[in-house]
Amino acid sequence: MSQNPAPSQYLLVDGVQLHYRELPGPPGAPALLFTHGGGPGSGAWSNFRRNAEAFAARYHCYFLDLPQFGGSDRVPVSGPVFSWHADKLLGFLDGLGIKRVHLVNQSFGGCVAIRFAAAHPERVASLVLIGSQPVARGVMQPLPLFSKHAAGLIGDYYLADGGPSLEKMRALICRYELHDDSRLDEQALQLRYADSCRPGFVELLETPGAFGEWEDLAPLFSRVRAPSLIFWGLHDWFGGVDVPMLMLNQFADARLYVMGNAAHHLQSECPGEFNAATLAFLEEHP
Amino acid sequence: MSEPLHYLEMFELSLLIRSGRLSPVEVTEMQLARIASLDGGLRSYATVTAERALEQARQAERELARGECRGPLHGIPLAVKDLFHTQGVPTSAGMPLHADFVPTEDATVVARLREAGAVLLGKLQMTEGAFATPHPDLPAPNNPWHAGHWTGASSSGSGVAVAAGLCYGALGTDTGGSIRFPCAANGLTGLKPTWGRVSRHGCFELAASLDHVGPMARSARDVLFLLSAIAGHDPLDPTSLPSVCLEIPGIQDSFEGLRVGIDEAWLSDGVDPAIQAALEQVMARVVEGGGRLLRVKVPDTYAVSANWEAHCGVQTAVAHAATYPSRAAEYGPALSRLIDGGRALSGMDYQRVLLDAQRFNGELEALLAGVDLLLAPVQPFAAPSHEQLAALAQDAELNRRLIQFTAPFNVSGHPALSLPCGFTESGLPLGCQFIANKGGEAVLCRAGMALQKLSDWHRRHPPGL
Numbered sequence: 001m002s003q004n005p006a007p008s009q010y011l012l013v014d015g016v017q018l019h020y021r022e023l024p025g026p027p028g029a030p031a032l033l034f035t036h037g038g039g040p041g042s043g044a045w046s047n048f049r050r051n052a053e054a055f056a057a058r059y060h061c062y063f064l065d066l067p068q069f070g071g072s073d074r075v076p077v078s079g080p081v082f083s084w085h086a087d088k089l090l091g092f093l094d095g096l097g098i099k100r101v102h103l104v105n106q107s108f109g110g111c112v113a114i115r116f117a118a119a120h121p122e123r124v125a126s127l128v129l130i131g132s133q134p135v136a137r138g139v140m141q142p143l144p145l146f147s148k149h150a151a152g153l154i155g156d157y158y159l160a161d162g163g164p165s166l167e168k169m170r171a172l173i174c175r176y177e178l179h180d181d182s183r184l185d186e187q188a189l190q191l192r193y194a195d196s197c198r199p200g201f202v203e204l205l206e207t208p209g210a211f212g213e214w215e216d217l218a219p220l221f222s223r224v225r226a227p228s229l230i231f232w233g234l235h236d237w238f239g240g241v242d243v244p245m246l247m248l249n250q251f252a253d254a255r256l257y258v259m260g261n262a263a264h265h266l267q268s269e270c271p272g273e274f275n276a277a278t279l280a281f282l283e284e285h286p
Numbered sequence: 287m288s289e290p291l292h293y294l295e296m297f298e299l300s301l302l303i304r305s306g307r308l309s310p311v312e313v314t315e316m317q318l319a320r321i322a323s324l325d326g327g328l329r330s331y332a333t334v335t336a337e338r339a340l341e342q343a344r345q346a347e348r349e350l351a352r353g354e355c356r357g358p359l360h361g362i363p364l365a366v367k368d369l370f371h372t373q374g375v376p377t378s379a380g381m382p383l384h385a386d387f388v389p390t391e392d393a394t395v396v397a398r399l400r401e402a403g404a405v406l407l408g409k410l411q412m413t414e415g416a417f418a419t420p421h422p423d424l425p426a427p428n429n430p431w432h433a434g435h436w437t438g439a440s441s442s443g444s445g446v447a448v449a450a451g452l453c454y455g456a457l458g459t460d461t462g463g464s465i466r467f468p469c470a471a472n473g474l475t476g477l478k479p480t481w482g483r484v485s486r487h488g489c490f491e492l493a494a495s496l497d498h499v500g501p502m503a504r505s506a507r508d509v510l511f512l513l514s515a516i517a518g519h520d521p522l523d524p525t526s527l528p529s530v531c532l533e534i535p536g537i538q539d540s541f542e543g544l545r546v547g548i549d550e551a552w553l554s555d556g557v558d559p560a561i562q563a564a565l566e567q568v569m570a571r572v573v574e575g576g577g578r579l580l581r582v583k584v585p586d587t588y589a590v591s592a593n594w595e596a597h598c599g600v601q602t603a604v605a606h607a608a609t610y611p612s613r614a615a616e617y618g619p620a621l622s623r624l625i626d627g628g629r630a631l632s633g634m635d636y637q638r639v640l641l642d643a644q645r646f647n648g649e650l651e652a653l654l655a656g657v658d659l660l661l662a663p664v665q666p667f668a669a670p671s672h673e674q675l676a677a678l679a680q681d682a683e684l685n686r687r688l689i690q691f692t693a694p695f696n697v698s699g700h701p702a703l704s705l706p707c708g709f710t711e712s713g714l715p716l717g718c719q720f721i722a723n724k725g726g727e728a729v730l731c732r733a734g735m736a737l738q739k740l741s742d743w744h745r746r747h748p749p750g751l
Binding site for chain 1: 297301304305306349350353354355356357358401402403507510511514539542731735
């Protein structure tokens with residue numbers, strides 16, 4: 001019954017309160033978990049609300065906000081960032097008794113999922129990645145993510161010009177995440193803005209090392225055994241198509257789907273195409 | 287968690303069950319033991335289906351062990367008012383005349399709870415036919431806060447069982463206030479959804495256009511979980527609304543950005559001072575939580591509350607045509623009087639009732655275009671005793687006043703959430719309600735969660751239980 005509300009739920013993992021929502025789908029449906037990108041105000045529901053209904057028709061869907069995001073606690077990360085988050089993901093699955101799961105992930109969440117899949121292959125039924133960049137550099141060029149143009153992205157949103165505002169969030173999403181501004185999801189915008197106003201994030205920005213250490217996952221790629229579907233938007237501001245090629249070339253069982261008229265949040269820009277392609281892939285890899 | 291196991295909220299219990307720290311069978315056995323030891327005095331259950339409940343709990347345990355989770359209600363013990371059809375289990379709607387009726391299928395809402403993996407402990411007592419008072423031959427439930435006080439009607443057993451920790455949540459129905467009154471009387475949270483949001487298929491009818499099926503629980507969050515399981519279009523009930531995504535707007539447990547309409551004249555019209563003081567506490571929490579109070583003028587509710595018995599009576603007469611007047615001797619006095627009144631009303635007078643209803647609905651829609659929520663008491667009288675209630679039943683004007691804050695929204699079909707908002711000096715619970723525009727269940731639950739984040743009225747329980 002995906003048409004019904006997905007209430008907020010919370011689970012305590014290693015002392016961190018994690019916020020999630022759940023759409024149970026048909027009885028006995030396989031578990032599928034959505035994680036989200038790393039931009040300001042991100043959360044699993046706002047990233048995937050346009051996909052929720054289609055997926056919940058067949059899967060038991062969980063929408064997990066990673067620590068520091070959405071409705072989850074704003075706590076500092078210590079050590080390698082993706083490993084730290086992957087440990088919390090493990091605690092979440094254990095806490096809810098989820099033995100095996102399909103992981104559908106936007107950007108930052110995809111990096112966490114890759115780290116998790118490399119460490120716990122028996123828990124991952126399949127892996128879907130959208131615009132994830134788990135590497136230090138591309139094949140032919142540096143990642144724009146690490147350029148001076150992106151350096152102030154989060155700090156400017158939270159600290160400059162009086163801090164968060166709806167219009168700043170709108171500009172940020174259009175500039176960095178979408179190819180076609182007219183496809184902006186107004187409700188997701190409202191949710192992103194509301195979540196960016198929750199207390200605690202500015203304190204993290206002001207705490208040295210609160211986001212952990214960047215982790216280059218390239219050395220672990222060959223350990224990713226789960227069937228994988230990698231999405232890339234041709235107009236992704238954060239990196240070129242050489243980045244997913246690195247994964248395609250080293251994952252045990254991967255395929256790459258490039259959308260010509262989309263950017264970083266292609267599942268929100270082109271939900272029909274994303275849903276159809278992903279559900280067909282999942283059907284083939286139960 | 288400082289609460290005893292039987293008073294945990296569903297989402298807290300769900301985490302214990304899903305992580306394997308608690309077995310659905312253990313929880314069900316604990317609930318059945320509590321029912322066995324306490325319900326002789328409380329009389330909230332009409333039927334306890336212990337064997338079936340244990341079998342459902344064992345099934346939930348097996349499924350969870352295989353990693354097949356059905357969601358947050360999986361393995362949670364619940365119960366339903368005795369007017370929802372339950373396959374193979376007697377369903378008498380508080381009427382001795384139906385004592386032998388055993389349905390061959392489940393009501394849609396019961397089937398949906400089963401699909402969600404809930405454990406059904408049994409059927410809950412209610413007033414005769416879901417009207418005002420119990421049938422004289424049947425025992426009435428006792429209020430767990432104080433036996434001398436009203437339990438609320440008509441979902442009285444649902445209110446008592448949830449408040450006393452004899453189930454974690456229940457389904458009720460509300461035709462003039464029958465979910466909201468027992469919630470107020472027992473310190474619970476309950477939702478009368480938009481008319482049509484929840485299927486009425488397999489639900490014993492009191493008045494088709496006024497009947498609303500909804501959840502009763504110990505928190506707004508639990509109400510939302512139950513609503514998620516039961517709401518949505520049902521082909522078997524053609525009057526059920528098309529399914530929509532009831533997304534929770536904004537941050538879930540905050541009043542931030544919400545406009546709450548306050549009509550001071552309406553809120554003080556014959557309302558006991560204890561309730562007025564409690565409403566002021568709620569207003570303070572709204573402001574504290576970032577909401578805004580806006581002065582509004584609520585459309586006149588006099589006609590729709592004064593007309594309610596006629597409005598209901600005509601429809602009840604139709605619903606009971608197969609057994610009334612042919613078996614009138616088996617009816618109690620209150621329900622007989624309601625049906626007789628309905629049968630005596632002329633078509634022209636009924637049309638006048640409908641015109642008043644349409645006028646009220648239109649005026650309310652216009653008001654709710656400018657605010658997100660309206661605040662109201664559930665009833666103007668604070669925790670009435672049985673004697674006060676008996677007096678009310680004999681006096682048409684007092685009875686109109688009793689339902690003046692609830693029945694208008696049955697007539698218009700707007701959703702309303704009943705919430706605990708304080709206590710009388712003698713420690714009996716008081717209730718308030720938020721009303722929203724049609725389809726506004728999500729914003730209602732959000733407001734309820736926001737209020738319950740800033741207060742602990744919903745976390746108090748009957749003394750000694």
